Amino acid sequence: MIKRLILVSVLLSMLAACSSTPTKEQDAAAVEDRSGGAVAAAPAQKPQAPAAGPVTKPLQPSTVSANPLKDPANILSKRSIYFELDSNVVREEFKPVVAAHARYLQQNRGVRMTIQGHADERGSREYNLALGQRRADAVKQAMQLLGASAEQIETVSFGEEKPKATGHDEASWAENRRADLAYPND
């Protein structure tokens, strides 16, 4: 529920940010105020006190205006990269996703992300943890080549422990051989 409220408030603030007329911005802020406790989670959205003469405004932090990460129409909202069996090669179809996130990190040097590797359920849990790590590392390496810096990316693995699909067939296993891209405020 709170997440939804935050989402609403972020979307509204996005609208506000896009708007060129100050009145609309204030409208949006007013709506935001009514959303109660959820506002506390997005303090950067608070309206500025009205003042006479020229008004200075701080630049919105990138995490707030980082709506591209959540915009379903933006490639940055794509967060999963799938792998073939026993493979850590980033397939051609996922290269645009990797490239977009790499560019995003390059343009936002303060942003940190975690790449979470996963494996299917077959075989040793610890070896699968290492296989998931290898997939996460492969994506990190690709992103570094495209301009992201190593410090921005932590790679971890969940191995077979957090399956997206719980079936015991190739379709499920394929869903679970992946790397997920996660940002701190996801």
Next chain:
Amino acid sequence: MNPIVQKIMPAHLLILVWALLCAMFAPVSAAQLRIEVIGGGATQIPVAIVPFRAEDGLAQKLTPVIAANLARSGLFRLVDAGGMSPVPHEPEQVNYPQWRARGADAVVIGAVSKAADGRYDIRFRVLDAAKQTQIAGFVYFATESQLRLTAHRISDVIYERLTGDPGVFATRITYVAKRGSRFELQVADADGFGAQTVLSSNEPIISPAWSPDGNRLAYVSFEDKKPVVYVQSLLTGERRAVANFRGSNSAPAWSPDGRRLAVTLTRDGGSQIYLINADGSGAPQRLTQSAAIDTEANFSPDGQSILFTSDRGGGPQIYRIPVGGGAAQRITFEGSYNVSPRHSPDGKSFTFIQRNGGRFNVAVQDIATRQVQVLTDGGIDESPSFAPNGRVILYATEVRGRGILAAVSSDGRIRQRFTADAGDVREPAWSPVVGK
């Protein structure tokens, strides 16, 4: 969100809780594992367990626990002990020809009385029915809460005297139970009784490993959205993150002296094996140097070398490396997938998982001869570990899509299944023998 750490409840409290549950929900379905045995030893020793004098009045009768232990091992055949008149409790009351006629090689007799300090005085004897001599005789003093443990200790004596191997009935097992979306790290008696949850979490827990003194568990918890290695005291419930470096931290293995852990870290890129202090102090010391996956370390009992899984040659195989560093040597060659090595207590062999076709089975390899014996044919077996007497291997498997624990004798003849009342059970490890 935070996992709940629990101290192992004092046994008397447990029994109280258990008694309350009995009263409330008879018949009881306590959180325990039931064990069924499949197969049996080539030669089973016929033994008669005579009910002990005055054990009927105890909160926990002893001889049913002893009989169940021996039967479950697959190495004994229980001879009917009923209908003797008088029921023998002392050696002079034993009618040896009658026991021989029933086919018993050994007869166990005993008696319970109240000692002056209020504890129970439990004395028992193991008698050779053919030679008409005493093989063993011991007295135990036990409080009510120690009765079950006493029955396990008596079982250990009988097992050891009649088979020549140490018994492991008075040991414990740990495993991870998944109930719905909840993960519970549990500790139970080796017979599955008295399971207690020592860590409960919404995030996965894997790879529990007993410290050599049996008082601590190392494990991997994902509660911080990444794998972190913890060491938890079973005495106090206190725990500490001992490997929480950038990247993944996993696969803890204790050194035989209990001072160090081998762990798999990715802090320098790739999954590599490091040695750390068991209290988390100091800097990790890198043990393996490869561009491949190196993980699942396991110390040899003499502390001199480590077995581990590596795919440096392509597929995962088992390698050995000196603890002091040096070149790793490949030691498995059969098949394309050999993982999860664990030494036998005598250090002469190791158990591991071998993939054959699409099946994952428990196998044992002799270190000197490299001879491999595949012990199971289940298909989805994982995480094998030896019982401290080396006679049994505990592992995880699946039946109808549900995770269960199973055990196989190291000669492959006897199999046991531990079935839990609910949920998935996985990641078992057998405790060392402590406090004899």
